[in-house]
Amino acid sequence: MRVEPDDPRRPDVVALLVDHLADMHRESPPESVHALDVEALAAPGITFWSVRDDDGLLLGCGALKALGADEGEVKSMRTSGAARGRGVASRVLAVILDEAARRGYRRVSLETGPQDFFAPARRLYERHGFVACGPFADYREDPYSVFLTLAL
Numbered sequence: 001m002r003v004e005p006d007d008p009r010r011p012d013v014v015a016l017l018v019d020h021l022a023d024m025h026r027e028s029p030p031e032s033v034h035a036l037d038v039e040a041l042a043a044p045g046i047t048f049w050s051v052r053d054d055d056g057l058l059l060g061c062g063a064l065k066a067l068g069a070d071e072g073e074v075k076s077m078r079t080s081g082a083a084r085g086r087g088v089a090s091r092v093l094a095v096i097l098d099e100a101a102r103r104g105y106r107r108v109s110l111e112t113g114p115q116d117f118f119a120p121a122r123r124l125y126e127r128h129g130f131v132a133c134g135p136f137a138d139y140r141e142d143p144y145s146v147f148l149t150l151a152l
Contacts, residue, residue, distance in 0.1 A: 001052070001086075002053075002054075003049050003050070003091050004052070005047065006048055006050035006061070008042050008048045009038055012058045013058060014038055017037070017061070017076065017078070020035060020076065020078040021035050027113055027115050027117050028113060028115075032143075032144035034139070035076060041076055045066045046064070046065045046066070048061065048076070049063070049092055049096070051083075051088050059079065059082075059086070060080060060088040060089060060092055061076060062074065062076060062092035063076045064099055064108075067109075070105055070107075071105055071106060071108070071109065072096075072105045072107075072109075073109055073137065075110075077092065077093065077110075077121065089121075089124050093124065093125075093128055097128070097150070097152070106151065108149070108152065109133065109149040110147070111145050112145075112148065113145065113146060115144075122148075125150075128150065129150050130148040130150045131149060133147050134147060136149065
């Protein structure tokens, strides 16, 4: 499994992100969907990684959004259906956290959902030390959002 910087506009990545956004819209009302689209993930201030197997098959992805000089946000964590349970999310999250530390961030935060659909994601983040927090950056209280943070 390789985690490398990538272009979110690659066709296989676009397909994975389209599935990601579709799931987000199935689980939450439009005003509570905070997932970024492909063009937003390609914007300055966001570093995007893909996870691929040795044959180049896309297994998952994740991104780090700069929120300022000392804070970042985890975005677009997604594992393909076929790769779930293989440690893909843990691998990309470790890369994201290493990069955040290398940049000198004091903390990394994220937003996810409270619904059962998001329970595996919440467990992943909690295993890596994330704890509940209030809204950060431009977020507001929302019954469809759970906010987590990790001090580095």
